[in-house]
Amino acid sequence: MGQQEVGNQPRALKDRGRHASLISSTAALLALVLVLALGGTAAAHGANISYTSTVGVALAAAYDSGEPMAEAQVMIYAPNDLSTPWQTGTTDENGHYFFTPDPELPGTWDVQVRQAGHGQIIHIPLGEGAMPTSGGGGFSTMQIILMSACVIWGLAGTALYFSGRKS
């Protein structure tokens, strides 16, 4: 069976030839946001500067051709609700979008960007103890119980079998 991969096709054969790509190298960028509040009236000489530091995510969305995905739809899903977008918006003319995740919601944040039939979803682990986006990691409690029961049954049965033969 000949293996072929979408990513290795000639560009013309890709989905609409220019499927969307989110530049992950910048997606998880930790950004220091400076909020500059220049106060006072035009006649005043004083200035007030304050700042708030926070952690944000800067997205850069572009087609394979490098053309920015301008005004593209952005849908962000927080780790605590995979069905309902935590935030929606649109990219700017350069395909850029910035958001500040809720630090109370550590885990994997999923971000989908799409425009005119092109789209992609990326997964950004954030915060301590990042949680998986999909359930089923490892064995559930009931699976462990089930396996334990099978082991107990097997050991007991084997022991009784041999003890029965001796008697």
Add this chain to the structure above:
Amino acid sequence: MKKQRIWIVLSLLTLALLLAACAGQETGTLTFQANGEDFVRQGFETKDGWQVTFDQVLVTLDNVTAYQTDPPYDPLSGEAIEAQSEVALGGPYTVDLAQGGADAEPVLVGEVAGAPAGHYNALSWTMAPDASGDPLVMSGSAEKDGRVVHFTIDVDKDFAFTCGEYVGDMRKGVLAKDGSSDLEMTFHFDHIFGDAGMPANDDLNLGALGFDPFAAVAQGDVLNVTLSELQDALPAEDFQKLVDVLPTLGHVGEGHCHYAS
């Protein structure tokens, strides 16, 4: 006698644990759909000016399987899916992507009750000939400059698609306890014929074959042909273009698939 009692007690205990394990699992209903999009339901103008309408687009889907993967499966990696949980619909199922009206919903392929709850973020399926026919059969008509070509194109070729998460206007595959969720196998037929609604130099149109090559090999106004027969009928370059583009039909919404053919 004492040993027999121990044996009975252990058996009952194990049975109780088994029942508890089964009863404790959170499950829901997972529905699988196939979608040929508006291109199939409503028709469209190809990149070379043919107005194509479909009477039937039959696809035979097999080994349909949904997966919960963590980390999420990346189809562009080309690697096999490593799933924490999977649900098999099986197959084969032959469905008509053109069924219903112009605004019809995607076609129901099947559903699985008792699927473990969670996020199904990967999907795979194969397409292969079976008793009902070849994996893809497109029939309809194409009109251009007063000429009408009635076509049936029978793609006698196997395909296998391994896809990531659905990408679209709403999220799919999130299955809650006692809830339901759906997944979609999407087919982009504009990849074969091109789309007059897109620029001529768009990569979609550059990679598409259009309908002119098909019209050129029609017998009068009828084209009834298999992919194997097209290998001899079409110029080599056109045939290769068709062979290259066919596997790119399979998507999950706008999300991509890795394919083997």
